[in-house]
Amino acid sequence: MSNQEKNRTTVEIHGQSYIILGLESPSHIRYVASLVNEKMREISSKNPSLDVSKLAVLTAVNAVNDYVKVKEQLEKLQEELKKEKD
């Protein structure tokens, strides 16, 4: 898919503007950006001495951790359903 078919959404995260290119709707991207912002604020308030890049890396670690957990829940549920059908 070419860039022309992707949405360009400008969001502000931690005081900095970012242009996000993707197939997702602008409202979805803005929602995601607001979650990232919130997570960064939360981690920053607990660790006020962190510089922005470390703060952002820890935010990414936090987000990937959440992702892995919910992904495991999903896979477990899918497996249970499969067993029920067998």
Place this chain on the structure above:
Amino acid sequence: MSNQEKNRTTVEIHGQSYIILGLESPSHIRYVASLVNEKMREISSKNPSLDVSKLAVLTAVNAVNDYVKVKEQLEKLQEELKKEKD
């Protein structure tokens, strides 16, 4: 829960060491860190001019996006199951 009961895991992400405090096992944290590293490398290879903090923020956006999607899938499946039982 006090810090004493949390695991301290040192991981390296994008050439920088981080101490992660959490209830998760060190092996889980190392797995999460390896996913963050991979995502950062992938985004960096597509956008070689990004500085580390922007790269990390975009990695966090990417991770939260993945999280939101899989979370929606999980909720949809849970709702379907609930309907089946009703």
